[in-house]
Amino acid sequence: MSLDERLRAYNAGKPRSKPAPEREAAREHAAARGEIFECHPISGESLALPEQITADFRRNIDRDALLFFDLESTGLGSGEQVYPFLIGFARGGGEACTFTTLFADTPADEEFILSTFLSAAEGKTLVSFNGKSFDLPLILRRAEKYDINHRVTGKDHIDLYHLIRRIYPEKPARLIDAETRLLGFSRTGDLGGAEVAQSYFELLRFGNTALKSKILDHNKWDVLTLVSLMQKVAGAFAAAREGRNAWAYKIHRDHSADRAQKKELLLNTQRALDGRDLFALGQILRAEKNYRGAANSFIAAYRAGHAAAVIDAVRALTRLGKTRLAGLLARYALAREDDRVQRHLARYAL
Numbered sequence: 001m002s003l004d005e006r007l008r009a010y011n012a013g014k015p016r017s018k019p020a021p022e023r024e025a026a027r028e029h030a031a032a033r034g035e036i037f038e039c040h041p042i043s044g045e046s047l048a049l050p051e052q053i054t055a056d057f058r059r060n061i062d063r064d065a066l067l068f069f070d071l072e073s074t075g076l077g078s079g080e081q082v083y084p085f086l087i088g089f090a091r092g093g094g095e096a097c098t099f100t101t102l103f104a105d106t107p108a109d110e111e112f113i114l115s116t117f118l119s120a121a122e123g124k125t126l127v128s129f130n131g132k133s134f135d136l137p138l139i140l141r142r143a144e145k146y147d148i149n150h151r152v153t154g155k156d157h158i159d160l161y162h163l164i165r166r167i168y169p170e171k172p173a174r175l176i177d178a179e180t181r182l183l184g185f186s187r188t189g190d191l192g193g194a195e196v197a198q199s200y201f202e203l204l205r206f207g208n209t210a211l212k213s214k215i216l217d218h219n220k221w222d223v224l225t226l227v228s229l230m231q232k233v234a235g236a237f238a239a240a241r242e243g244r245n246a247w248a249y250k251i252h253r254d255h256s257a258d259r260a261q262k263k264e265l266l267l268n269t270q271r272a273l274d275g276r277d278l279f280a281l282g283q284i285l286r287a288e289k290n291y292r293g294a295a296n297s298f299i300a301a302y303r304a305g306h307a308a309a310v311i312d313a314v315r316a317l318t319r320l321g322k323t324r325l326a327g328l329l330a331r332y333a334l335a336r337e338d339d340r341v342q343r344h345l346a347r348y349a350l
Contacts, residue, residue: 033103038096040224043185047227049092054238055125055158056256063092066158067124068226069117071135072196072219083110083142084135085200087117088219090227097227101216106204111146118143118150126154127226129175130161160229167236167251175222183228191218240265250277259284275306282312291319299329307337311344318348 037047049063069089075082085104090097100120102113117139128135136154143150164178165171172178174193180186191199191214199211236248240257243264249272252262266273266281273281282297298313310333317326330348333341 033101035099035101035220036096037090037099037224040228042187042221043179043183043228045183045228045231047092047097047224047231048095049097049227049231051094053230054234054241056237056254057241057258057261058256061125065123065125066092066127066230067121068092068097068127068223068230069121069131069135070128070219070222070226071139072200072215073138074197074200076134078138078141082138083107084113084138085110086215086219087113087139088223089117089120090223092227097224099220099223101219103212103216110142111148114139114143114146115148115150118148118152121152122150124156126157127230128157128159128161129178129222129226129229130159132157132159132162158230160226160233163233163254164229166253167233167248169249175225178229179225182232183225187221190221191215243268252277252280259287273304275301275304275309277301278304279306279309279312282309282316286312286316291316295320295322302333307333307341310337311341314345314348 039046049066051063052060053063053066055061067089068091069087071084071088072086073082073084085107087102088099089102090099102116104110104113126136132154136152136157140152140154160178164182168182170177170181172181176187196215196218199215202208203211203215233248236251237254240247240251241261243261247265247269251257252265257265262280263284266277266284270278270281278297278301282294282301285291285297286294295313295316298309298316301309302313310329314326314330314333317323317329326348327350330345334345334349337345
């Protein structure tokens with residue numbers, strides 16, 4: 001039986017809403033569920049955040065403006081049967097962070113957890129892992145269903161999934177991959193992502209409190225990991241701003257870096273650069289009319305496997321008046337590269 005079928009079967013045998021006193025009691029219980037953490041419960045790393053968070057090359061954000069969040073839902077689609085049943089969010093502080101759980105003990109509690117989260121999120125910079133693609137759109141879509149009034153748009157949203165994949169070579173696809181590769185720890189005894197919805201349906205049907213604890217722990221660890229990842233990314237950007245070599249690999253690719261910052265980072269770490277990095281350095285040097293340096297960088301990028309860089313290398317050599325060398329390089333590439341490169345080089349090989 002699919003998850004949708006299980007949920008429909010559950011809903012068919014249950015009333016659509018609770019009596020008012022019981023509903024209000026559930027709301028009070030959910031709203032009161034808050035915890036304070038000084039350290040990540042798995043890694044033991046401090047969760048203290050500085051007053052100012054280095055969000056990228058140009059922007060600092062007050063820690064009080066950040067809201068880290070993650071949700072658990074009944075599925076991954078966009079159908080009516082898919083809804084969030086748990087939203088966890090955390091706010092940073094000087095020595096610790098405050099984590100809040102909003103859990104739907106029954107499907108009737110969805111409206112409450114949505115409205116409570118949206119109220120907390122107003123005016124905040126949201127921080128998530130792939131939340132731009134799934135979590136926040138689901139919340140906003142379900143809020144529309146209940147006509148919940150709010151001013152959350154997601155315009156100011158740091159999605160660590162996209163940011164980390166842009167600046168780190170590991171390119172983790174899942175949050176647990178980021179934990180292992182970037183933070184150096186792994187979970188034990190945790191529910192898998194695909195098991196969470198199944199566990200929720202079993203909880204609704206059988207009232208297994210052990211399952212509820214596992215679901216809550218899974219979400220808690222997800223949200224607190226976001227705090228740790230934000231610390232790491234902020235530290236990398238802070239080092240990059242200062243031109244130190246301890247920058248996150250490929251952090252110059254972040255769109256917030258200006259030309260001078262990128263150049264300093266690339267020059268300081270030339271031995272670690274791949275073909276794409278070397279090509280970026282060549283483009284910066286060419287814009288500064290340093291054609292000799294640009295030609296050397298483009299040639300190095302081509303040697304490192306960035307095929308298209310040979311076009312720019314030939315053009316830079318021609319600009320320097322080294323037409324013979326440019327012709328030799330063009331003929332070399334014509335014999336080895338495909339037509340996407342060849343059509344730009346033919347006239348230089350004559």
